Amino acid sequence: MIVVLMGVSGSGKTTVGMLLAARLGCGFSDADSFHPPENVEKMHAGIALNDDDRRPWLAALRAAIEGWEQQGVDHVLACSALKQAYREVLSPAGDVTFVYLRGSADVIAPRLAARTGHYMNPALLDSQFATLEEPRDAIVVDIDRTPDEIVDAIVAALGRPSPQASQAGT
Numbered sequence: 001m002i003v004v005l006m007g008v009s010g011s012g013k014t015t016v017g018m019l020l021a022a023r024l025g026c027g028f029s030d031a032d033s034f035h036p037p038e039n040v041e042k043m044h045a046g047i048a049l050n051d052d053d054r055r056p057w058l059a060a061l062r063a064a065i066e067g068w069e070q071q072g073v074d075h076v077l078a079c080s081a082l083k084q085a086y087r088e089v090l091s092p093a094g095d096v097t098f099v100y101l102r103g104s105a106d107v108i109a110p111r112l113a114a115r116t117g118h119y120m121n122p123a124l125l126d127s128q129f130a131t132l133e134e135p136r137d138a139i140v141v142d143i144d145r146t147p148d149e150i151v152d153a154i155v156a157a158l159g160r161p162s163p164q165a166s167q168a169g170t
């Protein structure tokens with residue numbers, strides 16, 4: 001199973017994604033590291049990406065997903081996937097499970113303001129919401145709670161016991 005954690009910048013994709021992958025006992029990747037340097041520079045400068053900027057990035061991510069599928073491994077990918085068309089590039093045959101981390105700007109803006117060591121300019125949050133097309137066919141999880149609680153909700157929605165839970169017979 002390939003799980004894509006989607007949502008605007010600061011919604012918790014990386015934080016929750018790493019925890020979720022550990023819980024599922026599978027690999028984790030962050031779409032941030034698939035951006036070409038020019039995209040990173042734009043976002044750092046507070047300039048929103050456009051569809052042309054995102055095209056090669058999405059193609060590289062789709063190739064990575066196909067690689068995991070061919071290996072037959074589960075994988076968690078943190079990727080904003082803001083528009084329906086982007087999600088269709090990532091999952092042309094509906095082979096990816098999307099989990100939408102849903103939260104308001106009021107919740108996310110202070111988290112972004114407090115985050116350090118990231119290239120993303122927090123001023124882009126408005127444009128992230130303007131670009132976002134909320135998914136209709138995703139697991140939706142509210143982010144106004146702790147990362148562990150969010151992971152619990154995702155695991156329950158996926159219907160997958162964690163490896164530890166299986167071993168404990170629960």
Ligand SMILES: Nc1ncnc2c1ncn2[C@@H]1O[C@H](COP(=O)(O)OP(=O)(O)O)[C@@H](O)[C@H]1O
Nearest residue numbers: 008009010011012013014015111115145146147
């Ligand atoms: N559920 C949460 N509660 C409180 N803080 C959170 C939560 N999820 C993420 N954060 C914090 O918010 C910031 C943005 O989270 P991050 O995982 O980097 O989001 P994204 O990968 O979607 O941009 C980080 O500093 C992170 O520690």
Ligand SMILES: O=C(O)[C@H](O)[C@@H](O)[C@H](O)[C@H](O)COP(=O)(O)O
Nearest residue numbers: 008009010014032049054080120
């Ligand atoms: O398509 C985009 O505009 C970007 O992918 C964007 O959505 C993403 O959020 C940035 O790469 C910042 O990374 P974080 O989401 O980790 O802040």
